[in-house]
Each structure stands twice: as structure tokens, then as C-alpha cells.
Amino acid sequence: MGFGSSWLLSLQCLFSQFRIAHMTKLKIVPHPHPALRWKSREITRIDAELKAMVDQMFELMYEARGVGLAANQVALPYRLFVINPTGDPQEKEEEMVFLNPRISRRRGSEDGEEGCLSLPEICAPVTRATLITIDAFDLSGQQFELELEDFPARVVQHEYDHLEGVLFPDRIAEEHTRELQPLMDDLVHQFRARQEAGEEQSDEELKAELRRLEKLRT
Ligand SMILES: [Zn+2]
Numbered sequence: 001m002g003f004g005s006s007w008l009l010s011l012q013c014l015f016s017q018f019r020i021a022h023m024t025k026l027k028i029v030p031h032p033h034p035a036l037r038w039k040s041r042e043i044t045r046i047d048a049e050l051k052a053m054v055d056q057m058f059e060l061m062y063e064a065r066g067v068g069l070a071a072n073q074v075a076l077p078y079r080l081f082v083i084n085p086t087g088d089p090q091e092k093e094e095e096m097v098f099l100n101p102r103i104s105r106r107r108g109s110e111d112g113e114e115g116c117l118s119l120p121e122i123c124a125p126v127t128r129a130t131l132i133t134i135d136a137f138d139l140s141g142q143q144f145e146l147e148l149e150d151f152p153a154r155v156v157q158h159e160y161d162h163l164e165g166v167l168f169p170d171r172i173a174e175e176h177t178r179e180l181q182p183l184m185d186d187l188v189h190q191f192r193a194r195q196e197a198g199e200e201q202s203d204e205e206l207k208a209e210l211r212r213l214e215k216l217r218t
Pocket of ligand 1: 115116117118158162
């Protein structure tokens with residue numbers, strides 16, 4: 001191998017390190033970040049970078065004391081979410097990754113209190129199916145099908161909604177919507193203020209980035 005090619009190799013290596021390092025900047029984005037209203041597209045490629053993103057999503061989820069996190073919530077426009085219904089980082093065997101999921105059956109219905117890491121300090125009762133059948137791919141590219149009930153089924157339905165650009169306040173009774181509206185308005189106000197101060201990109205810039213990321217992996 002000549003100097004030229006090893007130089008090229010180290011450049012590629014640097015580039016891939018840069019790309020992984022870039023991923024360390026993932027953060028949970030709040031309402032009304034445009035990613036939260038993005039209808040995500042299916043992932044067509046599983047690689048080390050995607051696995052690094054998933055690792056980070058689990059880390060962010062645990063830091064924020066959540067039980068589930070969808071890719072939209074870290075401004076990634078991919079059909080992907082992670083859950084651990086125990087919320088306990090020690091309970092690794094409860095962790096699940098869903099790539100390109102599809103809920104094929106929903107049965108029963110039950111109200112339960114929900115919150116969302118993208119809507120800090122907001123919670124309300126949401127009606128969800130009690131039993132669902134879902135199929136998805138795991139990180140090794142294997143397809144699987146699961147039946148889930150009660151709380152894990154609720155978590156999955158909440159995260160699945162994110163991939164469709166749906167937030168839980170879209171699904172709540174009108175009397176609760178009125179209660180939540182001031183809190184939602186407050187989040188919008190804070191986000192717009194950060195944009196005006198130049199601490200957050202404009203909606204147009206954020207959407208352009210989502211389209212760029214979409215081209216890379218869907
Ligand atoms: Zn959520």
C-alpha cells in the first residue's frame with residue numbers, strides 16, 4: 001500500500017469518526033420543533049452509525065427518566081423508536097428497538113396518564129388500545145412480531161404516533177386540551193424566543209436538515 005492510499009484511508013477514518021462524533025450531539029427536541037410533526041420514512045440501511053444513534057437514544061431516554069423515545073424526538077426523520085417500560089437502565093433485558101414498525105392489530109381501550117419528553121411537564125389521560133400486535137425489525141435486521149398489552153402497549157402506541165408526527169395532546173379530550181393549551185403555548189413561546197435570539201435554527205433550516213438526513217438513510 002502506497003502513501004497515497006493509506007493517507008486516503010486515514011482521511012476516511014477521520015471522516016467516519018467525525019460522523020460518529022457528530023452523532024454525540026443528539027438531543028431531545030421540544031415542541032414545536034418541526035421534527036415532531038414529521039411523518040418519518042422507512043430506514044433502508046442498518047450500520048454502525050445507526051447503532052450509535054440508538055445507543056444515544058437510550059442514554060438520552062434514561063437521563064430524562066423516560067420509558068420510550070422516538071427518532072423524531074432527537075430530530076432524526078427515521079421510523080425508529082426505543083423503549084424500556086421499566087425506565088431502569090439496569091434492566092437491559094427490557095430494552096427494545098423497533099425499526100420500521102407496523103401495528104397490525106389493536107384491541108380493547110383504556111385511559112391512562114401520559115407525558116412526553118418533548119412536552120416537558122405536560123401530562124393528561126389518553127385513550128389507547130390495551131392489546132396490540134406489532135411487527136418491526138431489530139438492529140440485526142431480523143423481523144419480529146410481538147403482542148403487547150397494558151403499559152408496554154401504551155408506550156409503543158405513544159412512540160409509534162411520534163413516527164406519524166402525532167403528539168399525545170392531539171388525542172386527548174377537549175376539556176383537557178383547554179387545560180393544556182397555556183402550557184403548549186408557553187413551549188412555543190420559549191422555542192420562538194430561542195430562534196429569535198439565534199440560539200436555535202429557523203424552521204426552514206431545521207426542515208432542510210431533516211430532508212438532508214432523510215436522503216442519507218431512507
Ligand atoms: Zn412522546
